[in-house]
Amino acid sequence: MTRQNPTSPPPLISVQNLCLTGRRGTGPETPIVSNVSFDVAEGEMLALIGESGSGKTSIALALTGYARAGCRIAQGELRVAGHDVRTMNASELRSFRGKTIAYIAQNAGAAFNPALPLMEQVIEPALAHHILPRKEAVEHAIALFEMMALPTPHTIGARYPHECSGGQLQRIMAAMALITEPEVVIFDEPTTALDVTTQIEVLEAFRVAMRQCGFTGVYVTHDLAIVAQMADRAVVLKNGNVQEEGTTRQILSKPAQPYTQQLVAASQPHLRNHDSPPLSAPLLDIKNLVVGYGPPMANGRPTHTIVDNVSLPVCAGETLGIIGESGCGKSTLIRAMAGIQPWADGSMMFDGQPLPARIEERTPQQRQHMQLVAQNADLVLNPAMTVEATLRRVLTFYNEDASDAAIKRVLDMVRLPQALAGRYPPQLSGGQKQRVNLARALAARPRLVLCDEITAALDTVVAAAILDLMMELKRELGLSWLFVTHDLHALRSVCDHVAVLYAGHCVEFSTAAALNVPPHHPYTRKLENSVPEMQPGWLDGVIQHNGLRQSGAERAPATGCSYMPRCPVAVAECAQAPPHTWQAPSGAHIACHLHAQDLS
């Protein structure tokens, strides 16, 4: 297994024949990871790639000498920076974890203690291991904050975790990991929970930190585009076995194993939606919608406006995509359409009839013809009901045929075997749950299906299959889809029309094809530029081109364009008046003060 030639220095991390086992309750031990071997040379970044359940996090944790409850390191050799991880006792491990190896977890929001200011938590490793006195530790932390391009690095340490955004917390966590100057840093999907625009800021900060601190890294992820940017070499895992190992370039361009090929293919953006239907009358027509929370103010607007004056048509038989970062109002918009969140102003027409704001006031036909598929597959299905019972209830509720044959037909529609009918949701995989979720919506024979980030929680390969299924159903059943996402690739591949939402405003509305033709709203351009490409070295190019981005505290002007504080091309006018919408030659409707020639 050794890939080092005799003259090169020994690898900093060496894993030989690692086997991890786990048991559930008092059940038998089952292997999680079997016979995994790899080396990481000093200063190198190795990516562990795999879908959920492939054992990548377990391996990363094993490097720190830790196994989750119920799991254990069964056999194999783990050497990290000259330490034999398996033979160390508890106090040696403690010192090893503080000084030699550091771990950056996925969800920084949950990793910080909400009751302590951030600085206390960042310098804690340095103090606990007596590496630096407090004063120097604080100085070092501030230097790290500066390197991470955090806003106000001198004072941000005094904040509490809830006062920082997710991207900021992730970078502060990296600072905490780096404060003891460890030789090895493990990144466990640090950007998976972040928006694309935030993700790129965090990746840039990590990249700069890697260059300046020169640590050896292990990067756990399922996103090949991130691997391309962050890692030198990659190990592809499936079901606890190594599928393939090689340099990043080699794995991305010439994958040898079928699984890797499948993974690479699923990550490549490709057009699934080949036949756009001719524009017909809108099935759902949204006009000047204002949705918000809190009691109405004197001018009739809600205290907190989430969706502001949005007009969108969803035509029969087409897919409308809505994209935007978290907090832009896309979920609120979909909830308003679904009748769960009443709107303050504006109107909706469904099939030529006005649609009441509240679900209780809608007619049974309106409720049946518009179905919501919600995001989180774990929350959408009642865990106490079998798949069959769930589907049967929908069929009987709408007075459809609820025989076993009808249930089989619905399961067929989402390509699920009938054998799953008797299962309970916790016995299904994430992709299967999402298919049952779709099946429940389809059982009602809807005309419009509202999809709220249905692929966000799924692995790349599974998500690609769900998108394929959506498009097949669109062709077979002539369904209209409303597809809300923050994934630009997915949006491009399935949608006919696209709306870009920012801070509750629709800043751009165009056909999917027009997304490739400039000019665009500055925010659309930022979204596009933030999606990592599969090309190694792309991120370095972006950093060189833009310098490191500062994401400061942004406050939109009371009147004027809400995107102004982040806009690179803002002019004085933007602060004064809200932008008007104009049509570009490509057919895109853009809400911006600048004009086509300035935005191209």
Added chain:
Amino acid sequence: MTLTLPLRRLSPLLQVPVVITLFWLAVAFAGPFIAPCLPGEVVSSTVFAPISAQHLLGTDYLGRDVLTRLLYGTSSTVLLCAAATVLACTAGAFLGMMAALQQGMTDTLLSRFMDGVISIPSLLSGLVAVATFGSSVPVLVLAMACIYMPGSYRTCRMLALSIVQKDFILAARMRGEKTGYLVVREILPNMTGPVLTDVGLRFIYAVRLLSNLSFLGVGLQPPQTDLGSLTRENLLGLVYGAPAVIAPALAIACLTVGLNLALDGKGRRQ
């Protein structure tokens, strides 16, 4: 046959408490019929007699057969408290789920009312109820049900609140399902575990309250008896180490602990 089959499917850790619970249930129903003597009958001239072949659990402070009194006492304690608990928990659970579903005004009014009831000490409420309506079995059951409903309501409301947030409730609501369906089919099956544990707790509280009321002489009136009053009336026997006081105390412990383990295990299995 019908009993042993489901039992065998349970883990050994659960079998024991389930058997204990079934035993006490059997005693509760069959006790008065298999009792060797009459509950008020003085059968021996020795008070606080030790265990003997004639009187399996000895005699009490008046020379009555303790086993007989224990069988009768268990019956009234278990049946009365079970009735009160079932009433309290059924009402509490349904009101709690309703409040969680409706939220807004319904929730506020119900919750404040329940808070009001819960703020009065349970013994005091019991005394007031008995003083107003007199001490009888229906009054005791209803009083205990009313006293323990708010606690059950609060537990169930909290449990239901977290379930109501989930998207499958949203899906059912969007379909236009009625509140009754949501409560019975969508919410209740997802909280049976914790609710059963709660039922066990309420039952123990009810046993304690009934014993307290009996101690004060306003609970079950003689010749009726319950485990609490048996313990109290034979308190003097402690000095002699008489089974007359130990047996009912052990019975209370065994009954409550067994029931709780059984319900708790049922909850944890899910």
